[in-house]
Amino acid sequence: MAYHRITTTINGATDVVDVPSNMTLLQMLRDKLALTGTKNGCAAGECGACTVLFNGEAVNSCMVLAVEADGADIVTVEGLAHDSQLDPLQELFVSEGAVQCGFCIPGMLISARALLDRRPNPADHDIRDALSGNLCRCTGYVRIIKAVKEAAKRGHAEPA
């Protein structure tokens, strides 16, 4: 198996990682860098649990090869908070009761972050569209949608 040395910025810090050609970004994050906040739910790009920001876009990291991340800027759930200050989405997921088992939450937060970065004032259907690739079996999505709405409102009140 051929190995490649890639340089990638993960959660604001630049890393050099040696990865085999067939390693996915998800495997690199979890197995090489111990960033286990990003979850493996299907390894087939269908459940959204492994969603990360890739140059600002929400992608399923199980469908991206690690070598493709060479030179990329990656943000995982571990990188959403800054200096212990949670992302408003994280705060609202907690306070709105949007978290149950929590397994889908990292991917859900990342997809929501990508949405709010792209569209700070989303309509209800925008939120539903943006999160429709993130499966959750516990919450019925009700409080997740509400938390994203509230975060958008808050973002407007006090621009970051």
Added chain:
Amino acid sequence: MADNKQSANDGGRIPDVIGESVIRLDAREKAIGATQFADDFQFGPGLLYARILRSPHPHALIKKIDVSKAKALPGVKAIVTGDETPGFIGLYLQDRHIFCRDRARYVGDPVAGVAAVDEETAEKALELIEVEYEPLPGVFDPEFGVGPDAPLLHPDLGQYEVVNFVFPKPGTNISNHFKIRRGDADLAWAQCAAIVEKKYRVPHIQHVPIEPHVAVAKWDEGDNITLWGSSQSPFAQRNLIAKALGLSQSKIQVIAPVVGGGFGSKAGVSMEALAVVIAKAVKGRPVKLRLTREEEFFTTFVRQGLVAHFKMGCDKEGRLLAMENTYYWDAGAYTEYGVNMTRAGGYSGTGPYDVPNVKVDSICVYTNHPVGGPMRGFGMPELHSGLEQCVDDLAHHIGIDPVEFRQLNCIRGGDTVATGMTMHPIGLPECIDRVAKDIGWGKKSQPSAPNKRRGKGIAMMWKAPAMPPNAGSSAQITLSEDGTVTVALGGQEIGQGTFTVMAQMAAAALGVPYDWVKVATPVDTKYSPYEWQTVASRLTWSMGNAVVAAAKDARQQILDLAAEAWDEDPDNLDIVNGNVISYKTEESMPLKNMVIYGLPNPKGDGWIGKPVLGRGSFMPTYVTGLDAETGQGPRAVVHYTTGAQAVEVEVDMDTGRVEVLRAAAAFDMGKAINPEMVKAQMEGGLVQGISTALFEALKLKNGVVTNPSFVDYRIATTADVPHELFSEIVEVPQDDGPWGARGIGEHSMVPTIPAVANAIFDAVGIRMESPPYSSEKVYLAMMDAGIVK
């Protein structure tokens, strides 16, 4: 047990934290990605990876297995087969080997296991294992399975070990048959003014936790086994795996971090024992088995299929006179757990109705389908699905509104249920009223487009915890120097919020602020107090009682110590907000330090007291056996949780697409310890219910699941959530529940399928034999009925 009549309600005043929607204690950690799930544990470079070779045949004899080529593959460390697993495993009926031996009974049955340096190598090794099968005819329908032409799937059924409340029929494919015979249904039909008779089917579905099953096992030279896994049942796994391997339970330590979604799929033992057996072959090295999403769909428990025959009749006033229901459960290749779903489906087989003449037959049938196991609702969503549609039809036949019909016939406190038990006080009638009001019952609203039609439907439910009569709970309370509290317990956090609720109860019973309480995690059978399993929506009630007892024990120790120090009667003392106070002298003292070091002896030199350690346990002792022929007995179950749902749907006449526009749920959980979390259960259950009503079915073809992926097996997404939801809390207290509480987790998806079906009927006048009510099926049914052309 003297403490069965829970006295958490001492003094009548309910502490503030009970009924307060505190923030979940695990939410922040989960939202920053710091929570460690089983797959997140790090085991270092010594970790081996396992993969499983599975039978491609639904039913076949295994003639020969040749592992020599696979063993020669570099990187392969061990290969195991059924030769290593002569023992039997199973929760209620020990009817399976960990790896199958002479016979495979479903597509996916584990035939061999490989441990290798990585998953890729293990996967390659599977291809090199040569197995010679002799395919046998299979059973793919439970009604066929009970007939004379069906091949016998378990010739040794009579020799399997079984609990004393399950009745297998050796020489048949029936592993349990539960009967109710009450009154005389045969005579009652003549007195009925209206009778409905109908057959419904419910397909197999999968739990689909977003976290796949994962287990890591290590077997050391001293035959001590450590098992890390995503588990609802660490103690049951310790017990069942030990029994199957002929080991003492004390040799197995199960470490179970929080679960990324369970819904029953991670209860009992499913794939964990495979990892343990493989680990034995590579002693000293941890072995990880992680199921793929594809395996997840058909090699772990699935929800059993059901074929149900209903007959019910009422008099001209609409009073139910008789019910005759026969349930054929398509329980799959092994029914170790399924036999008790059959039992639950039997004793609750009338639904929440007051019926004088009842005949119920609930029959557990072996088939060559995936293994049926517990899933949220434990048989209740399946049987209520058709039952609540028949009730609607009967109401229409006799000319009574379905809501009124349910009010007239629903079970109430003091009624005798079909098993002979007297119903405790319940709020079912209020639940019906609430959802009817919320949904605007009786009012037709305008469709959103000319090609659409709207309808409303209601359904109600009951469910009791289904478990052995003596399923127990235990808990310990310790305190730190600073007065904060740690609750040790053996129940699992699977998303339902039990750790938060237990912290609330401990805080309330001890007298400290909620945020002083932590839960000792992960659950570890070596250190955590015993808990039967995290199933049956039993923890708030059962483990709650244990935690309250432990907190009160600790509290008493603290009060006794303070009383001695102050020379007072402990009855005059209290613990409020983390301080011991005297109502008599108004003296006050913080808990810190005294709970560890005691206090200086007020009478001179030395010390009094000792480290405080609270212990509590709970076990119901009053559940009785039921007669095998009539299902009659004084107390079939510990209690019932009841409730109702109503929905409004819109049916697209051009496509058949059904959309649930708004929905209302009301359940009586006795006391909502955390009302927002209770509502979150109702919302999550409702959407899961909608998902099963509209989308979900395992497509089985000759035993093969043909849609084992999220692309082909669709579950509800954000797009499917109704835009208007009502979640109603009804509180009629449980006499032996902590502050009156009983369970709510599973119940919230029980009535959803029939509520949706009844709404579709209201909209377009069609009934379909089985869910899911997909666009295609609804459109075809409308064509058959001549509604569309």
